[in-house]
Amino acid sequence: MIDDEIKERAYAGKATKKDAFEILELNPFEIFNFADELRKKEVGDTVTYVINRNIYLTNMCTAKCKFCSFNQDKGYLMNIPNILKQIEESQDLGVIEVCIQGGFLPDIDLEYYIDIVGSVKERFPEITIHAFSPMEIYNAARISGLSLNEAFQKLKDAGLDTLTGTSAEVLSDRVRKIICPSKITTEQWIETIMKAHETGLSTNSTIMYGHVETWEERIDHILIIRDIQQKTGRFTEFVPLPFLPYNNRIGEEMMDKGKYATGGIEDLKLYAISRILLHTHIPNIQASWVKLGKKLAQVALNCGANDLGGTLIEDQITMASGGTNGQWLPPEEIEWLINQIGRTPTKRDTLYREFK
Numbered sequence: 001m002i003d004d005e006i007k008e009r010a011y012a013g014k015a016t017k018k019d020a021f022e023i024l025e026l027n028p029f030e031i032f033n034f035a036d037e038l039r040k041k042e043v044g045d046t047v048t049y050v051i052n053r054n055i056y057l058t059n060m061c062t063a064k065c066k067f068c069s070f071n072q073d074k075g076y077l078m079n080i081p082n083i084l085k086q087i088e089e090s091q092d093l094g095v096i097e098v099c100i101q102g103g104f105l106p107d108i109d110l111e112y113y114i115d116i117v118g119s120v121k122e123r124f125p126e127i128t129i130h131a132f133s134p135m136e137i138y139n140a141a142r143i144s145g146l147s148l149n150e151a152f153q154k155l156k157d158a159g160l161d162t163l164t165g166t167s168a169e170v171l172s173d174r175v176r177k178i179i180c181p182s183k184i185t186t187e188q189w190i191e192t193i194m195k196a197h198e199t200g201l202s203t204n205s206t207i208m209y210g211h212v213e214t215w216e217e218r219i220d221h222i223l224i225i226r227d228i229q230q231k232t233g234r235f236t237e238f239v240p241l242p243f244l245p246y247n248n249r250i251g252e253e254m255m256d257k258g259k260y261a262t263g264g265i266e267d268l269k270l271y272a273i274s275r276i277l278l279h280t281h282i283p284n285i286q287a288s289w290v291k292l293g294k295k296l297a298q299v300a301l302n303c304g305a306n307d308l309g310g311t312l313i314e315d316q317i318t319m320a321s322g323g324t325n326g327q328w329l330p331p332e333e334i335e336w337l338i339n340q341i342g343r344t345p346t347k348r349d350t351l352y353r354e355f356k
Helices: 004-011 017-024 028-043 080-089 110-123 134-144 148-158 173-179 186-198 215-232 249-256 264-278 294-300 316-320 331-340
Strands: 046-050 052-056 097-101 128-131 202-209 235-242 307-310 344-347
Touching: 004 017, 004 028, 017 028, 017 215, 017 264, 028 264, 046 331, 052 080, 080 110, 097 110, 110 128, 110 134, 110 148, 134 148, 134 186, 148 186, 186 202, 186 215, 202 215, 215 235, 215 264, 235 264, 264 294, 294 331, 307 331, 331 344
Parallel strands: 046 307, 046 344, 052 097, 097 128, 202 235
Antiparallel strands: none
């Protein structure tokens, strides 16, 4: 059983690294039940989702991360008319958020991103623009000779609503030197997120786990996220993303040693420990149906998660990594999955406000 003192600290939002390790030694279903108890206390029985679509600016990136299956040496770079066309095509589906993602190309400065944001907001003023990774903006600001504060203010003035919390992977420089040595460091990622938050931009937060990191590094990552949230209060959610080991170098190395993707119980334990460590700090834990699959994502909603993410329309990165769970989940099916477990589905916007 979970020690009463550990429970008290968790309820108060003060669970420690030592507490997390003690909890992880217990029967998994006891961990899941406690995380679900905290979930119910913090957000009740509502399960949220957003009607959104992904837009991929490019499939090229000079970072050459060893976990990436999407990057191409000779690929495409979208122009603004094509971006607007993709958004136009999704209007009949009720999309209220576009998630715009790119990569690091050293000849792209901040003006490229500003022009995209301004053009989308001018054409579709009601659409929420949730876009770009900390790595993209860190590098674009440097190329343009701007401070991060200046860069984020320009993007915000152009119409950027929220920044993504991707490119975090695992916030351990040991891990990053193995899987993404050309990416920004842990310190640079934290600095970039903090500057975005200072400018008034909210972000989500993520972890991409299940490759070379240890449980200790996973827990340290979650506690870094918690520490930032205590300082800024600008994280909207935490999204654990299991690594898919197909069609990439890290995955090949793992499989040569007989190691494959994380198992379902391991995934659920990470969702549960995320809820326990982030309780009172970040209320929303998102279960990524495109990574977990619809059925395991449904189970994750009983292990600490309270959000099913978005409809997506497409997820080229997951599909390139061997994902088989589809690229579009209609709102009707999302609500059916939620109703199946006796919970209440609610459409939300990017900032987790109910959308009617």
